Amino acid sequence: MRSMATILxxxxxxxxxxxxxxxSEAQTALLLQFGRIVKSGYxxxxxxxxxxxxxxxxxxKRVLTLDSAxxxxxxxxxxxxxxxxxxxxxxxxxxxxxxxxxxxxxxxxQRLGPIVKEGMRTAINSRTLQQVVASAxxxxxxxxxxxxxxxxxxxxxxxxxxxxKRVDLPEESAVLRxxxxxxxxxxxxxxxxxxxxxxxxxxxxxxxxxxxMQVIKAEAYxxxxxxxxxxxxxxxxxxxxxxxxxPEFYAFYRSLDAYRESFKDGKGVLLLDPESEFxxxxxxxx
Numbered sequence: 089m090r091s092m093a094t095i096l097x098x099x100x101x102x103x104x105x106x107x108x109x110x111x112s113e114a115q116t117a118l119l120l121q122f123g124r125i126v127k128s129g130y131x132x133x134x135x136x137x138x139x140x141x142x143x144x145x146x147x148x149k150r151v152l153t154l155d156s157a158x159x160x161x162x163x164x165x166x167x168x169x170x171x172x173x174x175x176x177x178x179x180x181x182x183x184x185x186x187x188x189x190x191x192x193x194x195x196x197x198q199r200l201g202p203i204v205k206e207g208m209r210t211a212i213n214s215r216t217l218q219q220v221v222a223s224a225x226x227x228x229x230x231x232x233x234x235x236x237x238x239x240x241x242x243x244x245x246x247x248x249x250x251x252x253k254r255v256d257l258p259e260e261s262a263v264l265r266x267x268x269x270x271x272x273x274x275x276x277x278x279x280x281x282x283x284x285x286x287x288x289x290x291x292x293x294x295x296x297x298x299x300x301m302q303v304i305k306a307e308a309y310x311x312x313x314x315x316x317x318x319x320x321x322x323x324x325x326x327x328x329x330x331x332x333x334x335p336e337f338y339a340f341y342r343s344l345d346a347y348r349e350s351f352k353d354g355k356g357v358l359l360l361d362p363e364s365e366f367x368x369x370x371x372x373x374x
Contacts, residue, residue: 121142147191151248161208169258176249
């Protein structure tokens with residue numbers, strides 16, 4: 089009898105456990121009966137169902153991410169660009185989502201990916217490279233979200249945002265080579281300009297140094313000449329004072345200087361009159 093009671097209690101517990109289910113804050117749920125949707129839109133909390141007959145499918149209602157591989161597109165100028173983007177989406181209608189995708193998140197991403205890529209292709213084809221890379225990005229993604237939501241309105245999902253992570257030029261693109269060449273040319277122009285400015289500054293410094301050198305030399309020469317003139321004047325005054333007492337000796341000394349200068353190389357030849365005043369002291373050596 090006791091064993092029967094135990095079995096009965098166990099059955100009651102099993103039936104009670106299979107008759108309830110819990111939906112968390114991050115989930116939405118569907119109640120199915122033989123594969124047919126009985127109820128949807130459950131709020132978080134504890135709910136009841138028929139055991140063994142009805143089943144519960146829970147889905148994540150948080151924001152999900154679709155991160156696809158970069159795709160190549162053509163701009164309105166027929167220039168190739170590689171665009172890497174990410175899609176933020178969530179489930180808003182569990183019944184539609186279950187019917188369209190069988191509740192499979194991977195299948196949903198496989199269906200949403202081509203829709204967003206087609207919208208991206210249309211948007212980029214109508215814009216120039218500059219617009220794609222710069223100012224038109226926010227307008228372009230806003231239009232992509234609207235278009236993708238229209239195309240996926242029967243999927244039970246909502247696309248919240250399409251974010252462009254990066255826009256690259258293909259490695260083999262002629263545009264990339266032209267960009268590199270333009271960047272190289274611009275850097276060369278800047279380098280040449282800086283080099284020219286440096287040469288100009290260096291030449292200005294050298295010219296200023298040469299000018300200062302000439303000024304210093306001129307001032308030094310002036311001071312030297314002034315000093316030399318003062319010295320010569322003092323020497324002349326001393327000579328005059330020394331030789332003033334004996335003019336004859338002074339004349340004799342000056343004649344000796346003249347003889348020394350005339351015959352200092354040992355090869356000089358002078359043709360003079362024997363009675364010349366220049367030879368006076370040679371003739372009167374006594």
